[in-house]
Amino acid sequence: xxxxxxxxxxxxxxxxxxxxxxxxxxxxxxxxxxxxxxxxxxxxxxxxxxxxxxxxxxxxxxxxxxxxxxxxxxxxxxxxxxxxxxxxxxxxxxxxxxxxxxxxxxxxxxxxxxxxxxx
Amino acid sequence: xxxxxxxxxxxxxxxxxxxxxxxxxxxxxxxxxxxxxxxxxxxxxxxxxxxxxxxxxxxxxxxxxxxxxxxxxxxxxxxxxxxxxxxxxxxxxxxxxxxxxxxxxxxxxxxxxxxxxxxxxxxxxxxxxxxxxxxxxxxxxxxxxxxxxxxxxxxxxxxxxxxxxxxxxxxxxxxxxxxxxxxxxxxxxxxxxxxxxxxxxxxxxxxxxxxxxxxxxxxxxxxxxxxxxxxxxxxxxxxxxxxxxxxxxxxxxxxxxxxxxxxxxxxxxxxxxxxxxxxxxxxxxxxxxxxxxxxxxxxxxxxxxxxxxxxxxxxxxxxxxxxxxxxxxxxxxxxxxxxxxxxxxxxxxxxxxxxxxxxxxxxxxxxxxxxxxxxxxxxxxxxxxxxxxxxxxxxxxxxxxxxxxxxxxxxxxxxxxxxxxxxxxxxxxxxxxxxxxxxxxxxxxxxxxxxxxxxxxxxxxxxxxxxxxxxxxxxxxxxxxxxxxxxxxx
Numbered sequence: 001x002x003x004x005x006x007x008x009x010x011x012x013x014x015x016x017x018x019x020x021x022x023x024x025x026x027x028x029x030x031x032x033x034x035x036x037x038x039x040x041x042x043x044x045x046x047x048x049x050x051x052x053x054x055x056x057x058x059x060x061x062x063x064x065x066x067x068x069x070x071x072x073x074x075x076x077x078x079x080x081x082x083x084x085x086x087x088x089x090x091x092x093x094x095x096x097x098x099x100x101x102x103x104x105x106x107x108x109x110x111x112x113x114x115x116x117x118x119x
Numbered sequence: 120x121x122x123x124x125x126x127x128x129x130x131x132x133x134x135x136x137x138x139x140x141x142x143x144x145x146x147x148x149x150x151x152x153x154x155x156x157x158x159x160x161x162x163x164x165x166x167x168x169x170x171x172x173x174x175x176x177x178x179x180x181x182x183x184x185x186x187x188x189x190x191x192x193x194x195x196x197x198x199x200x201x202x203x204x205x206x207x208x209x210x211x212x213x214x215x216x217x218x219x220x221x222x223x224x225x226x227x228x229x230x231x232x233x234x235x236x237x238x239x240x241x242x243x244x245x246x247x248x249x250x251x252x253x254x255x256x257x258x259x260x261x262x263x264x265x266x267x268x269x270x271x272x273x274x275x276x277x278x279x280x281x282x283x284x285x286x287x288x289x290x291x292x293x294x295x296x297x298x299x300x301x302x303x304x305x306x307x308x309x310x311x312x313x314x315x316x317x318x319x320x321x322x323x324x325x326x327x328x329x330x331x332x333x334x335x336x337x338x339x340x341x342x343x344x345x346x347x348x349x350x351x352x353x354x355x356x357x358x359x360x361x362x363x364x365x366x367x368x369x370x371x372x373x374x375x376x377x378x379x380x381x382x383x384x385x386x387x388x389x390x391x392x393x394x395x396x397x398x399x400x401x402x403x404x405x406x407x408x409x410x411x412x413x414x415x416x417x418x419x420x421x422x423x424x425x426x427x428x429x430x431x432x433x434x435x436x437x438x439x440x441x442x443x444x445x446x447x448x449x450x451x452x453x454x455x456x457x458x459x460x461x462x463x464x465x466x467x468x469x470x471x472x473x474x475x476x477x478x479x480x481x482x483x484x485x486x487x488x489x490x491x492x493x494x495x496x497x498x499x500x501x502x503x504x505x506x507x508x509x510x511x512x513x514x515x516x517x518x519x520x521x522x523x524x525x526x527x528x529x530x531x532x533x534x535x536x537x538x539x540x541x542x543x544x545x546x547x548x549x550x551x552x553x554x555x556x557x558x559x560x561x562x563x564x565x566x567x568x569x570x571x572x573x574x575x576x577x578x579x580x581x582x583x584x585x586x587x588x589x590x591x592x593x594x595x596x597x598x599x600x601x602x603x604x605x606x607x608x609x
Contacts, residue, residue: 102134102138105138108142109141109144109145112145113145
């Protein structure tokens with residue numbers, strides 16, 4: 001019973017070992033040129049202000065992120081569809097085209113509204 | 120098209136309507152407001168009417184589609200027709216409202232999205248479906264609240280967003296607890312749960328309590344009602360009228376789905392079910408009592424008519440919630456019947472408030488109702504009709520609705536139901552005060568200014584039809600009641 005878990009333990013050991021070894025090696029061997037920008041705490045989308053969060057900041061990053069998420073999920077949805085495509089047949093094709101058609105309408109909308117322009 | 124898709128046509132029609140409106144909003148001339156408005160009304164009306172037509176054609180269907188994710192049954196169908204009818208009136212109201220001219224094509228896209236969400240809530244057979252429907256209703260609702268960028272619209276929208284986010288978060292936490300207990304998200308698998316014992320009783324009570332955060336938020340029941348007065352006041356009047364009926368009905372559809380799924384059979388008798396062993400009726404009774412008292416007592420001191428109607432709608436939600444404690448077919452029918460009547464009297468009252476606001480620089484203070492009776496006798500008498508109906512005075516429909524609610528409540532006499540009935544009657548008496556205040560202002564108080572109150576022929580005719588319906592349902596309600604009673608088959 002317990003033998004069946006040996007590959008899993010091995011897997012965890014390798015993953016842990018490899019992960020820590022790579023980090024350790026880069027700490028020991030890697031060149032270090034610190035700068036202000038590099039030392040800055042990392043935050044997605046905008047710079048952190050030490051003088052509080054009560055100010056305006058750009059919404060562009062979030063819009064791009066949400067649209068990315070939408071189309072990412074579309075691909076995720078297409079994988080299971082592809083695996084059962086032969087069983088369902090031509091109906092599946094029409095249904096997926098309907099789904100994609102709705103998404104394309106949304107894509108044209110965000111495009112025309114200028115969400116994808118960074119400036 | 121696959122057969123299961125055939126049962127989803129009403130929603131598909133709305134989706135096609137949304138896609139068309141999104142496309143048109145990009146490619147038509149932005150400067151031509153009238154053209155845009157005409158296009159929006161025609162597409163959304165066609166989509167809604169088409170959807171109602173398909174629903175009526177297939178109203179006797181009883182199938183489960185998408186791997187038992189959705190149930191298409193007469194109860195869901197009647198709820199869907201109710202939502203779509205509210206939306207049909209609202210689309211006209213949005214288009215004709217002078218409160219804002221910013222209701223562009225994009226706005227009607229939100230309305231149709233809310234509709235799809237509510238239809239999902241009504242027919243979901245799975246807790247994920249319930250949650251998805253709730254969010255699909257909520258997120259466009261936040262946008263609709265803040266649509267007019269002035270006054271307190273955006274403030275209300277922010278409050279609504281934060282409150283809605285918190286409430287639905289608590290609700291999905293409750294759902295995750297149930298998922299942990301049952302091991303399945305399907306509502307029918309809750310019915311088959313057999314491991315109920317004293318050790319997990321507390322967990323069941325907590326999860327039902329958490330679920331009620333979401334349910335209570337959607338039907339605006341205390342103690343989850345705080346968003347509603349601000350949202351009702353901040354949103355434009357047509358949006359408020361829509362919110363006060365449709366999402367509330369959807370919330371009740373969701374509660375009925377969750378609690379009555381498999382707890383009562385087609386013949387109407389109660390079966391052994393885990394929810395019958397959890398004391399959730401007591402919980403619902405407490406919520407109902409708090410809701411009725413908070414709604415009615417807070418409405419008394421309001422001077423803003425929209426705020427008063429918001430608290431009144433909280434109180435009406437309280438009357439309906441108290442009936443949820445009774446697991447019977449009669450209870451569901453009486454709630455449905457009350458919702459239909461509530462549609463006419465509440466939307467009618469909001470239409471008149473909107474007319475008065477238009478003639479008084481957008482202020483909904485009760486003092487603008489002073490002398491309404493002498494300024495415009497027809498509109499004033501119709502408003503009095505709606506107020507009497509909301510009070511529950513015979514021979515108006517509101518009275519019959521309340522009679523059926525109390526009948527359902529007292530069908531099997533227990534300590535809880537009797538207490539609830541007594542409290543509901545006391546609260547009906549309290550509510551007379553603030554509705555009568557409007558009537559007093561209209562007929563017994565002299566007007567302080569000489570402004571006139573008048574409106575166009577389409578407002579008048581719709582109000583006239585609503586008043587007639589309120590009156591007719593008050594004396595000849597049997598056909599509607601039997602129709603609804605026939606639809607309540609689980």
